[in-house]
Amino acid sequence: MRILYDASRLMSRADRSAPTGVDRVCLAYAEWLLASPNVTTIPVRGRKNRLVTVDPDWFRRFVVDLRAKWNGAAGAAGDRSHEARLLTALTAPNRPTASVLGAPPAPVQARPADKARVFKQFFRSRHAAPLPDADLYLNVGHTTLQDPTALQDLQAAGIARVVLIHDLIPVTHPEFCRPGDGDKHRDRVVNTLRHASQVIVNSAYTGEELQAFARRENLPQPPIHVAHLGLEPAFAAGDAVAAPRPYFVHVGTIEARKNLALLLTLWRRLEERLGDRTPSLVLVGRYGWENEAVLDHLQRSPNLQGVVHQASNLSDAVLARLMRGARAVLAPSSVEGYDLPAVEACAMGLHLIASDIPPHRELTPGAELIDPLDGLGWLDAIERASTADASAPPACAAPAYTAPDWTAHFAIVAGAVGLGAASPLASAAKAL
Structure with missing residues (x-):
């Protein structure tokens, strides 16, 4: 052939x-x-x-x-340094004074x-x-x-x-x-x-x-x-990042359809309520397009400093450890064709809070599904997950789920x- x-x-x-x-x-x-x-x-x-x-x-x-x-065996020194700063921020006993962010996207020209x-x-x-x-x-x-x-x-x-x-x-x-x-x-x-x-x-x-x-x-x-x-072999059972404070993870290109502006608006509300007890949020992904609203939140909102972090170019091994240690993986997209990170989360038996759209209903039936426009519903789910018993089995860990x-x-x-x-x-x- x-x-x-x-x-x-x-x-x-x-x-x-x-x-x-x-x-x-x-x-x-x-x-x-x-x-x-x-x-x-x-x-x-x-x-x-x-x-x-x-x-x-x-x-x-x-x-x-x-x-x-891509497995992490040949990562650039700059990427490794960024990974280290991110993990240090997440595992610090107290809220850092500043967020760990990757370099903003350069103008195309x-x-x-x-x-x-x-x-x-x-x-x-x-x-x-x-x-x-x-x-x-x-x-x-x-x-x-x-x-x-x-x-x-x-x-x-x-x-x-x-x-x-x-x-x-x-x-x-x-x-x-x-x-x-x-x-x-x-x-x-x-x-x-x-x-x-x-x-x-x-x-x-x-x-x-x-x-x-x-x-x-x-x-x-x-x-x-x-x-x-x-799925890649790294996204299976394994060790997790041990953090003294709860954190959440979103994985995907930072672009408009991922609904991250809503997520960051919710995190600002959480910070107004909880202050230094606010759980951390990590956005893992490269900057895409139509991301000005997300950049404004990350770079200019004082409420999100030291709480919301952004990272790209993480190796699969580090990304999997990061996902396993999170209280939940968040997938609030307005539209998807497949959403591989959401499926990876369910394959690892993690708590997945995802938008109620057709691909998530098809591929992640054990997830907690919420309409992508229901901001208060998302806020409630995140608050419940941040205060829940971390050892309780999440919905996606149900025995009926078989990962593709x-x-x-x-x-x-x-x-x-x-x-x-x-x-x-x-x-x-x-x-x-």
Whole structure:
């Protein structure tokens, strides 16, 4: 089996010491394919709306190095120093005088070009050579899809096209995204529906949104398969950060749809009531877009100083320990396609307070679900969790909850592309 794996997004993340949810999926697929003994993985990337091959030996080393970096084995010194300051603040017996915050996002025009990433993307690939013969093209990162040329070329060559769609949020909720992202993502979705052989979605909700979009736009619907995403090994039972004062954690990019402005407004109310007894809040994630309200709270609110902290680029090991020590993981998003951190929290048996939206009802049934507009309901839940017996078992620890895993995910993918239960890919999935 010869598979063209679109590594465009993964290669663009070469400089990052911590992944987003989509980045995790891209890496998991790369590892799965490379571990399959009877599969030839041919890494490719997009260049001028066409696909070019990437040096396979270099790509294999790149995947190993990226896994080590994201696991925390090769973190930058600056990241480690930031982790240490955050843990010191959380474990201090008294409220710190100042918050631990990462550097604010630089203006786009002031950001320097990343020469290392450019090198990896453009000089580890063959610019003009035709693609080798292959059976299947696999794209799980949304890249290369905004123009139909690559998919059309593959279709003309008789190569099956399998695409994973993570969400339709830029199309259905463009107000939460950067200007122009809605049109760009709409093009990706349209091209996928017109030219993909099979589509994988990460949740039933995403599948329903994709089908509804196809009906509205009178577009064809290739077979759509729901495959819940697996979790990294770090997000299992293990040790926790031991803090003398209660704290809560939110994990995710700091952007408007995460509803963090509401969360910070609630924390200000808590601080007005409790003063130095206010529980801490840690926002773990990179700065995204439409985040001005969050930045104003973090940088300018005196009530939140020493109480609310922000961190990015945490290793998986530190992040998992941080989540395990929290009174609850908070997920107040207005809209999600999957919400991997919420699923990770339930997999670790943690108390999860989440917005009452379709993906959370589907994926985290043991969570305490509250309408994302119900500020008083959220305030009550946080106060109850901060004063509850920390040793009491949370709802997500219920025996009925079974966390999704990559074995089941890749078995669905193998079946979707006609590989069968005894195929090399399905066997590799079972071995993970």
